[in-house]
Amino acid sequence: xxxxxxxxxxxxxxxxxxxxxxxxxxxxxxxxxxxxxxxxxxxxxxxxxxxxxxxxxxxxxxxxxxxxxxxxxxxxxxxxxxxxxxxxxxxxxxxxxxxxxxxxxxxxxxxxxxxxxxxxxxxxxxxxxxxxxxxxxxxxxxxxxxxxxxxxxxxxxxxxxxxxxxxxxxx
Numbered sequence: 533x534x535x536x537x538x539x540x541x542x543x544x545x546x547x548x549x550x551x552x553x554x555x556x557x558x559x560x561x562x563x564x565x566x567x568x569x570x571x572x573x574x575x576x577x578x579x580x581x582x583x584x585x586x587x588x589x590x591x592x593x594x595x596x597x598x599x600x601x602x603x604x605x606x607x608x609x610x611x612x613x614x615x616x617x618x619x620x621x622x623x624x625x626x627x628x629x630x631x632x633x634x635x636x637x638x639x640x641x642x643x644x645x646x647x648x649x650x651x652x653x654x655x656x657x658x659x660x661x662x663x664x665x666x667x668x669x670x671x672x673x674x675x676x677x678x679x680x681x682x683x684x685x686x687x688x689x690x691x692x693x694x695x696x697x698x699x700x701x702x703x
Contacts, residue, residue: 545624548632552623578616585621589635598642605646611681618643618677640673647676650683657686665692 539547550563581604588597604613625636662682666675679691 544627548624548627551627578620582617582621582624585617585639586624589625589639594638594642597639598646601642601646602649605650610650610683614677614681618680622673640676643673643680644676647680647683650680651689651691654683655688657688659686659688662687662689663692664689 546567549567554560554563581600585597585600588594588600604617608617622636622639625632625639627633664675664679664682666678669675675691679689682689
């Protein structure tokens, strides 16, 4: 077809898995054996929930995705939700391709808004004050996911944005 190749969704997903393994430092020679091993069965419907979120995101049904995330945050412990659903979902759409980057930015915006909602709710209750900050973060959403894992545990959490940590250096 004139030098153009067409890739299926499965091909793209496999390429994203390969990139994810390589980013994690796995030598390229070991990736094939990792791809060939059976996918682990996940308890508590984590995989189903992750796929439902991905489908809503890909269909552009942002309000539906937002509702699924808020409902899941009430139904499941937040640390497990972050570990078993949200981080794997973000990894699944981490390709350096414009379409995937756009989907990731949309998802990150929803996750940051949800985390902010949870943090505000925690501030209404008594608890210890905690400040979360990060240095040299490659992923600015990661600090928000980390804060989300700590919500609902009797802490009043504030996040120090990454940009405020950069010292001011006039030109």
